[in-house]
Amino acid sequence: MPHRTFFTFIFPSILAMVLFITLPIISVAVQSxxxxxxxxxxxxxxxxxxxxSKQSKVDVAAMxxxxxxxxxxxFAGLSNYLNHNHLALNDLREIFSQNNSFSGIxxxxxxxxxxxxxxxxxxxxxxxxxxxxxxxxxxALAVNTMPKILKGPAIFxxxxxxxITPLVGxxxxxxxxxxxxxxxxxLQWLANDPGLSLRASPVLTWIVVLVYGVWTNGPFSFVIxxxxxxxxxxxxxxxxRIDGASRWQITRFVIIPHLVPLxxxxxxxxxxDNFRVFEPIVGxxxxxxxxxxxxxVFNDLVSSDNPQFGSAGATSVITIxxxxxLLSPVLLRTWRDFNRKVV
Amino acid sequence: MPRQPLALKTLTNAxxxxxxxxxxxxxxxxxxxxxxxxxxxxxxxxWWYAIEGIRTTQQTGGAFTLDGYRGAWILxxxxxxxxxxxxxxxxxxxxxxxxxxxxxxxxxxSNRRYAFWILIAALVFRAMPPITLVSxxxxxxxxxxxxxxxxxxxxVLVAINQPFTLWMLHSFFLxxxxxxxxxxxxxxxxxxxAFRMVIIPVMxxxxxxxxxxxxxxxxxxxxxxxxxxxxxxxxxxxxIASFLGSIQSEGNVMYxxxxxxxxxxxxxxxxxxxxxxxxxxxxAGAVKG
Numbered sequence: 001m002p003h004r005t006f007f008t009f010i011f012p013s014i015l016a017m018v019l020f021i022t023l024p025i026i027s028v029a030v031q032s033x034x035x036x037x038x039x040x041x042x043x044x045x046x047x048x049x050x051x052x053s054k055q056s057k058v059d060v061a062a063m064x065x066x067x068x069x070x071x072x073x074x075f076a077g078l079s080n081y082l083n084h085n086h087l088a089l090n091d092l093r094e095i096f097s098q099n100n101s102f103s104g105i106x107x108x109x110x111x112x113x114x115x116x117x118x119x120x121x122x123x124x125x126x127x128x129x130x131x132x133x134x135x136x137x138x139x140a141l142a143v144n145t146m147p148k149i150l151k152g153p154a155i156f157x158x159x160x161x162x163x164i165t166p167l168v169g170x171x172x173x174x175x176x177x178x179x180x181x182x183x184x185x186x187l188q189w190l191a192n193d194p195g196l197s198l199r200a201s202p203v204l205t206w207i208v209v210l211v212y213g214v215w216t217n218g219p220f221s222f223v224i225x226x227x228x229x230x231x232x233x234x235x236x237x238x239x240x241r242i243d244g245a246s247r248w249q250i251t252r253f254v255i256i257p258h259l260v261p262l263x264x265x266x267x268x269x270x271x272x273d274n275f276r277v278f279e280p281i282v283g284x285x286x287x288x289x290x291x292x293x294x295x296x297v298f299n300d301l302v303s304s305d306n307p308q309f310g311s312a313g314a315t316s317v318i319t320i321x322x323x324x325x326l327l328s329p330v331l332l333r334t335w336r337d338f339n340r341k342v343v
Numbered sequence: 344m345p346r347q348p349l350a351l352k353t354l355t356n357a358x359x360x361x362x363x364x365x366x367x368x369x370x371x372x373x374x375x376x377x378x379x380x381x382x383x384x385x386x387x388x389x390w391w392y393a394i395e396g397i398r399t400t401q402q403t404g405g406a407f408t409l410d411g412y413r414g415a416w417i418l419x420x421x422x423x424x425x426x427x428x429x430x431x432x433x434x435x436x437x438x439x440x441x442x443x444x445x446x447x448x449x450x451x452x453s454n455r456r457y458a459f460w461i462l463i464a465a466l467v468f469r470a471m472p473p474i475t476l477v478s479x480x481x482x483x484x485x486x487x488x489x490x491x492x493x494x495x496x497x498x499v500l501v502a503i504n505q506p507f508t509l510w511m512l513h514s515f516f517l518x519x520x521x522x523x524x525x526x527x528x529x530x531x532x533x534x535x536x537a538f539r540m541v542i543i544p545v546m547x548x549x550x551x552x553x554x555x556x557x558x559x560x561x562x563x564x565x566x567x568x569x570x571x572x573x574x575x576x577x578x579x580x581x582x583i584a585s586f587l588g589s590i591q592s593e594g595n596v597m598y599x600x601x602x603x604x605x606x607x608x609x610x611x612x613x614x615x616x617x618x619x620x621x622x623x624x625x626x627a628g629a630v631k632g
Contacts, residue, residue, distance in 0.1 A: 001453045005534045010461070013446030013505055020502030021468045024479030031482065071482060135362075142359045145347065154359070156618055157367045163614050163621070164370075165563040167580055168603050171587075172369045175600065180385035182372065182393065215365065220625065227626035247351070276472035279565050282584060294474045294566070301478055301570060309482055316475035323470045331463065338459050 025320065032080050032313030034073040036306065037066050073310060080314040086114045087318075114315070117291040120206070124292065125274045125326075128213035133266055135214055136221025137259075141251070143222070144229050155226070162219035170283025173212050174198075177284075202289035209280050209290055217274070221266050228262045229255070268330050275319075275326055293319045370607065377604045378407040381597050411601030415586075421602050423575075424582040428562065430493055431578055435500045435561035436554050439508050442501065443557075444550060447512025448538060452521070462513065465506035473503055474566040481570065491573030499567055504560050508553055514627060515549030516542070552624035555617050562610070579606045 278294035300312035376384035386392035396406040484490035527537040569581035586599040
């Protein structure tokens, strides 16, 4: 295809992606170097019946003027990245010099907003992904043994948790895990603890959000593995059986190796997507006990009337770097595939 | 396969029953509960109240009530965000497909190095969490005075959706034989004529599948729509989120439950009709890697 035709065809796509993906990333990076203007204070002398007193007040007019002139705020270099709410280098130094025990360091780290969010994001990523894949594989094996007529309805039901809007899905589960909801009440009864609730127990919050993650991500693995199972070479299975392999051995040595390439694909996609975990935090109102990097950005942006663009920018840039690290194996593989194709 | 031994069969079936229940029960429970009053659905006595609707009968005279739906749809005008959602999702789907088919076709028919780099860039963009991009939109959009309107959000969603659409349609067009459009070129068509007369008639299965996923992206989005739309232009999902802030304190959480059920129904219908396309779309992506 000649260059000209190619670029005519792809121009709208490229334009959209440059304007609304590339430029915003640059804008985020620039923003992250600025901080909001400090409040300009003026001293006002107010005189009442009991004499005069001097008061400091925010000079609204001057603030508005400054904001109009420099909407980005003040240049701050890397200070957004290093302050208490992000990488918190000073706090880190203090924590490591004051605490000797491992658990002391961990609990001190969990008081820093960024590390708290990072800890949950990574836990979510690396706990939900393998568990959801195992669940998906088990469902695929089980559905595969069903009579043909039941398979369709079973697949329909199984993909519902995946197709559901993340916020809606997490709200539905959050209501059921409410102390007055069916699961919440049952848990209280089982634990014999009438005070048990998501709000009160960080551990329970983590577990429930992780359970939500497995519930909503499992079906994706299921669909992929189920499709993979349909392409397992029947000759190999047959000959393995003739050689006396048991059902377990066939699964272990024929079916699983056949599905490994699919599994790597699923794992990479899911890791990438789970790294963005955001809606469940809002849906479960889990922010007191569990936050994520995406949620930190969101929280900076919605914070009442004064959005923290600089802080949101810094967290965004760190998140993007995290995504790139997770993505690097995929990129390497695609690169190698392409070179093989060309050569 | 020989017949499964009894123990394994029981185990498999037990697991299946467990999973299918786990998948469907939360929805069934919430749909059922949305016709009850709050004192039943969030009963302090026992969850059995939600099944029998004891308080609902006491408060409204019947075991089922439409109070939640009335509150959401009429009192809180949930139909407005529903209309906005319709506008946003339908526009996003159409524009994504229009732009994406052209781009995907070009990528599938070019084996130059820059086509590969565009695909790689798309892969990286696909991985970006939308909320990080949103923090880059806000200031420029405020400056340009385009923040808060539906068209802005539609274009942003189209752009965020573009990498995925490009990849999916690219791999779909690869499966259409090159000879088809090349013979049209030999017969004297221009590239665009070949696309219009030869490719468009055979591309519908792939386009419909991709369209479904674009629709889902627009419909399910929370990060972009909640940050980029002003109050009166909100779509369903951010509206539900704002219900939580304002309504929960007033003791009208059932409005949010009814709204959630209302937002879930279209998805169920979608899966009911397009199950095959959704499954094949997911698998096509996987097989291509």
